[in-house]
Structure formats: structure tokens, C-alpha cells
Amino acid sequence: xxxxxxxxxxxxxxxxxxxxxxxxxxxxxxxxxxxxxxxxxxxxxxxxxxxxxxxxxxxxxxxxxxxxxxxxxxxxxxxxxxxxxxxxxxxxxxxxxxxxxxxxxxxxxxxxxxxxxxxxxxxxxxxxxxxxxxxxxxxxxxxxxxxxxxxxxxxxxxxxxxxxxxxxxxxxxxxxxxxxxxxxxxxxxxxxxxxxxxxxxxxxxxxxxxxxxxxxxxxxxxxxxxxxxxxxxxxxxxxxxxxxxxxxxxxxxxxxxxxxxxxxxxxxxxxxxxxxxxxxxxxxxxxxxxxxxxxxxxxxxxxxxxxxx
Amino acid sequence: xxxxxxxxxxxxxxxxxxxxxxxxxxxxxxxxxxxxxxxxxxxxxxxxxxxxxxxxxxxxxxxxxxxxxxxxxxxxxxxxxxxxxxxxxxxxxxxxxxxxxxxxxxxxxxxxxxxxxxxxxxxxxxxxxxxxxxxxxxxxxxxxxxxxxxxxxxxxxxxxxxxxxxxxxxxxxxxxxxxxxxxxxxxxxxxxxxxxxxxxxxxxxxxxxxxxxxxxxxxxxxxxxxxxxxxxxxxxxxxxxxxxxxxxxxxxxxxxxxxxxxxxxxxxxxxxxxxxxxxxxxxxxxxxxxxxxxxxxxxxxxxxxxxxxxxxxxxxxxxxxxxxxxxxxxxxxxxxxxxxxxxxxxxxxxxxxxxxxxxxxxxxxxxx
Numbered sequence: 001x002x003x004x005x006x007x008x009x010x011x012x013x014x015x016x017x018x019x020x021x022x023x024x025x026x027x028x029x030x031x032x033x034x035x036x037x038x039x040x041x042x043x044x045x046x047x048x049x050x051x052x053x054x055x056x057x058x059x060x061x062x063x064x065x066x067x068x069x070x071x072x073x074x075x076x077x078x079x080x081x082x083x084x085x086x087x088x089x090x091x092x093x094x095x096x097x098x099x100x101x102x103x104x105x106x107x108x109x110x111x112x113x114x115x116x117x118x119x120x121x122x123x124x125x126x127x128x129x130x131x132x133x134x135x136x137x138x139x140x141x142x143x144x145x146x147x148x149x150x151x152x153x154x155x156x157x158x159x160x161x162x163x164x165x166x167x168x169x170x171x172x173x174x175x176x177x178x179x180x181x182x183x184x185x186x187x188x189x190x191x192x193x194x195x196x197x198x199x200x201x202x203x204x205x206x207x208x209x210x211x212x213x214x215x216x217x218x219x220x221x222x223x224x225x226x227x228x229x230x231x232x233x234x235x236x237x238x239x240x241x242x243x244x245x246x247x248x249x250x251x252x253x254x255x256x257x258x259x260x261x262x263x264x265x266x267x268x269x270x271x272x273x274x275x276x277x278x279x280x281x282x283x284x285x286x287x288x289x290x291x292x293x294x295x296x297x298x299x300x301x302x303x304x305x306x307x308x309x
Numbered sequence: 310x311x312x313x314x315x316x317x318x319x320x321x322x323x324x325x326x327x328x329x330x331x332x333x334x335x336x337x338x339x340x341x342x343x344x345x346x347x348x349x350x351x352x353x354x355x356x357x358x359x360x361x362x363x364x365x366x367x368x369x370x371x372x373x374x375x376x377x378x379x380x381x382x383x384x385x386x387x388x389x390x391x392x393x394x395x396x397x398x399x400x401x402x403x404x405x406x407x408x409x410x411x412x413x414x415x416x417x418x419x420x421x422x423x424x425x426x427x428x429x430x431x432x433x434x435x436x437x438x439x440x441x442x443x444x445x446x447x448x449x450x451x452x453x454x455x456x457x458x459x460x461x462x463x464x465x466x467x468x469x470x471x472x473x474x475x476x477x478x479x480x481x482x483x484x485x486x487x488x489x490x491x492x493x494x495x496x497x498x499x500x501x502x503x504x505x506x507x508x509x510x511x512x513x514x515x516x517x518x519x520x521x522x523x524x525x526x527x528x529x530x531x532x533x534x535x536x537x538x539x540x541x542x543x544x545x546x547x548x549x550x551x552x553x554x555x556x557x558x559x560x561x562x563x564x565x566x567x568x569x570x571x572x573x574x575x576x577x578x579x580x581x582x583x584x585x586x587x588x589x590x591x592x593x594x595x596x597x598x599x600x601x602x603x604x605x606x607x608x609x610x611x612x613x614x615x616x617x618x619x620x621x622x623x624x625x626x627x628x629x630x631x632x633x634x635x636x637x638x639x640x641x642x643x644x645x646x647x648x649x650x651x652x653x654x655x656x657x658x659x660x661x662x663x664x665x666x667x668x669x670x671x672x673x674x675x676x677x
Contacts, residue, residue, distance in 0.1 A: 051676060054518045055517075055518065055675065056514060056517060056518060056675055056676045057675060057676055057677055058675060058677075075674075075675075076520075079517070079518050079519060079520060080520045082518065084514075084515060084518040086511050086514050086515065088511045089511075090510060090511035090512050090514060090515050091512065091515075092319065092322075092323070092510075092512060093510075094322065094323055094326045094327070095319065095322055099319070099322065102315075103315055103316075103319050104515075104519075106311055106312055106315035107312055107315065107316070107516070107519050107520070107521050108519060108520060109311075109312065109520060149515075150515075
């Protein structure tokens, strides 16, 4: 069963001369119970897309539906059943954890007790501090509270706009574990993030850039669609090495990646030809080895491909 | 309904936890009433004057002591030459000098006419005017008494009665003014800010993606401020009756009803501002210039509307505070009933409906 459908959505801001296109014909479908990631850099159109799907913005073109309900016509019905967590921490800073949760529960015509099982795993972590004001919480705790508030009415679809931005690595990991356990409860989750490494945690991901979707696939599918051989290269002087690699005719692309440079090799060239080229340049100890592309390499390739066209 | 009460409770949390704002909201009316009541007053009391008495006879002494005895004047200096008068004014010691020529009593007795000179510091023209008027009145009063036994050929006596405010107290006009000002400030400014704050914080975004109807959000925001205003109305009325001795001559119920009507109008205006603005700063700026200034300038509270040029007089009609100020004066000071203020009440009611309609029409159920 399909839970969310976006069909050729467009959205533009500004008037006449300086129109900015936030979305240029975005289409995808999300299955019920799926954990669907929307990955893209800042300004790619993620927030606009989420706002259209949560009925907060009207699309300029195209259609979209959530649980079979049209986002323009049936906005009232959609607002009854979705959960939404905006990118910014948007709870009442001067209310305590418990007051915030209680407030959102009553707004959605429910009580904390009624859906406590759903939020138990998350809420129990912050419950010891329930009398603390939301404004005084750490980033990770705020995130947990916001998620609890978005979940308290047992939404059928949960929209999380950049939930892990500005959260430390440990909290990020915890957050994704929470999402996986929520998925088991049958809730459809749409999550946007600028972090490409989070893509592999989703069931399927859509890569979005400049208001257009580059690919929609499972993380494995994205990786297996990567065609070029890939090398990891390392030596003492990384900056000089990068320049040399980018100048070489056999290199399609080279970019820093952790402590290595990843090098995409052109057809007709190989690991040995690159090694030979680098040795000619009289560098010291150069380490070159073939690697399997991971999802970030795939996205970088896709995004650069988009840039060239 | 549970949604609604929960929302109202949340609003109260916001207000009660922001102690400083709460203190200002509740303390401001009290401060304003006290400041207007005791510090800022256009009544002239105990002005310091000097006497230059060249005659020094029974009549001049009697007149001097009458001036001194009145609550308007205090004689602080007796002067002996014209030069000293100028010097005293320049030093800023005195506001007025009274000069009796030589042979004052003699002239009065034998020629039936005598002269007295009043020299006032007109750097503040209103005060100078008031002082010379008071002094003239006291001197005429004295003249009346000494001519009492004789019959003058022609005399016209003016007899004045100051209705509704026999003692010409300033409080009678500023209490209604302060009420209008405070309600305007609390209601318009605070509602506008509190709704826009939710937009700024992003909580409005979540509110919109919830089953709560926008109308309920707005109504729930207004309730605490309505209650707060009722507290303010009560404290202003209590202070004016018990501290400033301004009586409530008309029906208290009617006065409270009119105040609530005005409060609702202000709330609706604040609402309208909040639907059109996205930042607390803009909202505050619009509320202050759009409502607070006109309330002070064009309600008739500070400056009489009758004296304004025609365009301003026309503009003043759209200022709700003008009508409220008028109603409060009629009901509270003159003690009139609804029959004499129904027209103004209807105008306020119309404004309320218009503002409410506009803000509901403008309320955005989406972000853009």
C-alpha cells in the first residue's frame, strides 16, 4: 500500500525577475511502513517538500497525497493524522518536558497514557527530567522530546525535517535506532537529512539537489548502480596529491574522503596506471588500493553528474 | 473544549513564568495612575510669588495675605525696588510678582480706583495665564467685599459653576485616558506579540499541522489577556476612587461592560497585526505607532480634539480609544447611562466586528 505520493511537485518563491525554484517537478512514492530518507544538501528543497506534504505550503504545480488524502483539498484530514517535527526545535521553551508533552497530547485529542507504549522507549530516557523546562535541555534531549511530541497521537505518517542536524554523533545514532524501532510499529516515516552517511539506515532514499530528485532507490541499489572503479589514495601531502590526481587524464573525479582521497577512474585506466602516474611525480610513500563504493561515493557521483549536465 | 482549556492553561504558563513582563503588565496601570495623579498635573499649586509693596497700608497687607492664604500662591519674597523683581525672575525663584503702587489705599479710598500690577513669567504661557487669572480673581473678590455696602451704578456679576468636576481636578480627565492607554497597551501589543512569537519560534508550524482549528488558537490566546485586562481595570478603578477621590458616578456595571468591549476591540486589533507580521519587532512597532500614539494624541485625552485641524479631527474618529475615552467620561464622571452613550458603544462594537472579521479573513491556515 502506498502511503505518500508526490507527483511532479513544483514550488517557487519570489516574484517575476528573481524567482527561485525550490522544487522542480519532484515525484516519488513511499510505501506504508517504510523508512524513507530524503537526502540532500542545504537549500536542496527538502523543507519546502516537507511543508507541502504536511499541508503547510501549497504547491505551485503537481499533486501530492498522504494516506490517499490530497494535500490541498483534504488538508484538515491530513492534519488529524500526521506527525510533524520541523527542522528547528519548535516546542515551548518555558514549559517543562511533561507540560509540553501533555499539551501536545490534548491538542491532538489524546492523552499521554493512551499512547504511552509508543513513546515509552524514547520518553523514558528524558522522563527523569520531566520537570525541567524545555529551553534548558541539551540538543539530544530536545530532539527526543520533540519526537515524543510528534508521536504522542500515534500518527500514521511521521515527517521529520532534519531531525539530526546539530545533534552529536552518539545522539544521532540513538535517534536512528529509535526510528528503526518506530518503523516496527507500522508507522511510515519520512526523514530528511543533509548527512549522506545516514542514507544507509533508510529502507529507501531519494537524493535531492537543486529542487530535483536525482535517484530513488534502496541504499544497496544506489551502491550497485555505481559503475566506475574506485581507488583510495593516501600519502603525506594530501593537498598536493589531490591537485595531481585532478590533473591526471585517467581520473574522472578525485575528492577528499576521511584520511584518503577517493579517485574515480576513467574507463581504460586502472589502479596500476594511476600508481605509475603517481610514482612518476616523485611523491614519497603512496598508498593506493581499490575499494568498493559506499553510498556517499554514489551520491557524490550523482550530484556531480547533475552539476555537469 | 479540552483542547481549548489546555491551550489557555499553556498561555497562562507563558505569562506567569515571564515574571518581568507580568510585573510590567500589572504594575504599569498602578504606576501610571500614581504618576499622573501626583506628579504630572496641570493644576497650579503653591506657586512662589514676590510682593513689591510701595504703599504698605492696610489694604495692600490684606490683599497680600489673601494671596498667601490661597492654595495657589506662596509669598516667598518681599521686594523693595523694581530691579529686584527682574533679578528674582532671573534667579528662577518666583513665577509672579505683584506690585502695589504708592498710595494704594489712599487712591482706593479717595478716587475709588487703584491699580495693581501683576508680572508673570510667561516662558510657560499656560502657567502665566493661570496664575494671573487666579490672582485677578482673588483681587476682585477682595474688591467685592469692600464695595459690599455701597451700591455701584452698573455691575454684572459672573457666577461660574464647574459641573461634574467642581474642583477642576486633573484626575477626572486622565483616569479615563489612562484606562484607554493601559488596555490598549496590554491587549493590542501583547496579543500581537504573543501570536507572532509562536510564528518566530516555529511552534505555529506545529500548531497548524494539528487538529486544532486556527480560530481556537487565536481565541485561546486572547482569554488570558482579557482576564489580565479585567484585573487592570479593577486596579485602576480602585485607585481612582480610593486614592485620587475620583468618583464613579454612573453604573459600575455599564463601565465594566464598556471596558470589556474596548478590551475586545484592542484584542482584535492585536490579532489583525499578528496576522500581517512575521516578527515580534515589526508587530511591536506597528502596535506602538498604529495604536499607542494615536491613543495618546487623538483620543482627546492629552489634547482637545475640538482644537485640531479638520483632517486630524476626521482621523480621530477611527481611533477606538477616542470613543472609549468619551464613554468613560460620560459614564464615570457625568454619571450618564447607556441611553447617552449607545451611539459610541455601537461604533466600538462595529469596530470590534470589523477588526475581528478582518483578522479571521487574514489568518493564514498555511505558512505562506
